Structures are given as C-alpha cells and as structure tokens.
Amino acid sequence: MKNFDLNNLIRENIRKMKPYSSARDDFQGNASVFLDANENPFPALYNRYPDPHQRKLKEKIAGLKKVSTDQIFLGNGSDEAIDLIIRAFCIPGKDNVVIPQPTYGMYSVSAEINDIEIKSASLTTDFDIDIDSIQKAVDANSKIIFLCSPNNPSGNLLSLDRIRTVLNTFEGLVIVDEAYIDFADQPSLTTWLSEYPHLLILQTLSKAWGLAALRLGMCFASKEIIAVLNKIKPPYNINEATQQLALDHLTHVMQKEIWVTELIKQREQLKEDLKQIKTVRKIFPSDANFLLIRIDHASATYQYLVDKGVIVRDRSKVVHGEDCLRITVGTQKENDFLINALKQL
Numbered sequence: 001m002k003n004f005d006l007n008n009l010i011r012e013n014i015r016k017m018k019p020y021s022s023a024r025d026d027f028q029g030n031a032s033v034f035l036d037a038n039e040n041p042f043p044a045l046y047n048r049y050p051d052p053h054q055r056k057l058k059e060k061i062a063g064l065k066k067v068s069t070d071q072i073f074l075g076n077g078s079d080e081a082i083d084l085i086i087r088a089f090c091i092p093g094k095d096n097v098v099i100p101q102p103t104y105g106m107y108s109v110s111a112e113i114n115d116i117e118i119k120s121a122s123l124t125t126d127f128d129i130d131i132d133s134i135q136k137a138v139d140a141n142s143k144i145i146f147l148c149s150p151n152n153p154s155g156n157l158l159s160l161d162r163i164r165t166v167l168n169t170f171e172g173l174v175i176v177d178e179a180y181i182d183f184a185d186q187p188s189l190t191t192w193l194s195e196y197p198h199l200l201i202l203q204t205l206s207k208a209w210g211l212a213a214l215r216l217g218m219c220f221a222s223k224e225i226i227a228v229l230n231k232i233k234p235p236y237n238i239n240e241a242t243q244q245l246a247l248d249h250l251t252h253v254m255q256k257e258i259w260v261t262e263l264i265k266q267r268e269q270l271k272e273d274l275k276q277i278k279t280v281r282k283i284f285p286s287d288a289n290f291l292l293i294r295i296d297h298a299s300a301t302y303q304y305l306v307d308k309g310v311i312v313r314d315r316s317k318v319v320h321g322e323d324c325l326r327i328t329v330g331t332q333k334e335n336d337f338l339i340n341a342l343k344q345l
Ligand SMILES: Cc1ncc(COP(=O)(O)O)c(C=O)c1O
Pocket: 076, 077, 078, 079, 080, 104, 148, 152, 177, 179, 180, 203, 204, 205, 206, 212, 215, 216, 217
C-alpha cells in the first residue's frame, strides 16, 4: 500500500492523548521493596499487579507465531481487541465499518456500542467475499473492513485472491479474524503483515488451544498499530493468572496439535453421519471446528435437540442462513449422541 499513513486513520483525540502511566510503567526492574502501587504487601497469591505489557507471554507467542513482540497486542479475549480497534480508529457518529454478512456478531455489537455506523455487505451464497458488495458498501468514512476466515458461522476459508483484492483496494484497516485458523488447511496470514501495513490479524486461545475461560485474544499488526492499541488499553487488561496459565499452556503445542487432529477427524466423521440424516439438505464445507448444515424445519429441530439436552446454534435468521444450524464438533461420544437424537426425529 503506497503512501499509507496511519496517522490519517487514528482518531485525533487518541493520537493526541497521553496514555495512563501505571506504577509498573514508571519503574521496571528488580527491587526488594515495592511501595509504588498501593498493593497489599502480604503474600496472597495475586497481591501484585501483573506485567501491563505481558512481556514473557509475548515472547512466547512471538516465537510460536513468527512475529516480533512489538507486533502483538493481547486482549481480554479477541472481543477486547475488536472493541479497542473500533475505538482507536472510528469517530462515533461519523465513521463506519464494513461487515460482510453473515459473520461473527461481535463486530456489529462493538460498532453499535461505540456509535459507529455499520455498512453491511453480503458474502456470496457460498459465503466467500463478494467484492462488488464490499465496494458498494465502502464510502469516504469507512475506516475498517472486517473479514473472518475461516468464517463464523459458515466455517469456510475466504479465498486468498479476494482478501488480496480487498487489501489492495481499501485504504482503511482490514481485519482478518483467524479465530479458527488452527483447524484450517492453510497457514495464517501473519506472513502478509510486512506487505500490508493496514492489515490486522486476530487469533485467540479460546478455540484450538482449549482456553476459552481464560480470555486471551491476540492481535497481530504493524508495530505502529499495536502501539495505538497498547496506548488505549486498560493498564492491566491481562490478569496474572491468565498470563501464567497461558504461558504454561503454550509450551504444550503437541497437545493442541493432538486435539486439532482429533477434532478434524471428528468433523469429517460427523459430516458423513449427517449425510445419512434424511432431513439434512446441505452440509457446508468447513475449515473450522464446526459445521453449518441446512436442514428441514431448522428451528423446530433446534428445539427438539434442546429438549434432548443437545444445544446447537440456530442460524436460520442470518443472511444466507435459511434453515441453517451451526454444530460445534464435540467428542465422538457427544457427536454420536447428537446423531442418535437426529435419527430418532
Ligand atoms: C470469529 C470469532 N472471533 C472471535 C471470537 C471470540 O474470541 P475470544 O474468545 O478470544 O473473545 C469468536 C468466538 O466465537 C469467533 O467466532
């Protein structure tokens, strides 16, 4: 992207503001007596504030993801990153974000909370990027385009050439949410970061890594973009327990790989089993840990499954999602339970 100047995209108040400086910003290093942060000095497990910059954790993530530590922002879930990106770059009541539907709901919710107009575009009926639809939605006040690949709720990867077209033609920020990338047969787009200074990539420990309850989301982008997010984040947004547990968990890459391999195997088996269910009309291709299916009487089936104690997601009201249910791939036992329930319908 020629002549890209991030300063033109940052909200002026954010660009000008002086960030909060915490006690742990003012002094870094070893000391024997810390009387700077009004903490309780007695040795409770979590009496000290955590590292506001999550240095150790970022070093670990940098090694795993092959990016530098200053290209990583860590949030209280990706949801925090989504909210902060909108707040840093979009002027309430003036700017807008472009969201090709159907996709993950929090992009719209965060935009609405921040009084940012949503320009809805539509994905194609097979849930890929529709360049025309995006181009029609974009105007002079469009600051961000949200892309989700693999997409939730459809499960498919967006095609790379269309993501490139969006990156090559849009001068605002392009977010590619890769929450499900570990399940995909394609590497992350982090390797594109050096080429595109307006690209941001979201990932999370909530899916393949099995840490949804810890709340750790990652944003990878240029160090300039990351600096803006760090400037406005709550000082201690990643608590100490999360930092320690995530650091420990990230050393078990093999465990994650084993889970991913098993879930992909289960996904393919579930697909085969669902094909045998007469009311299932379509199973959409998935590169994620869930399947979107089109089924007769989707909402009634959803309710029937609830009564059987099986909760799936009714997506029949979303764009292109008529009669669709989204099913997370579970253990073999859980998937068999679902299939048996559907067979009895
Ligand atoms: C596409 C996508 N992005 C982000 C998230 C949320 O991630 P986190 O748990 O890190 O907030 C989800 C959760 O379902 C998701 O589907």
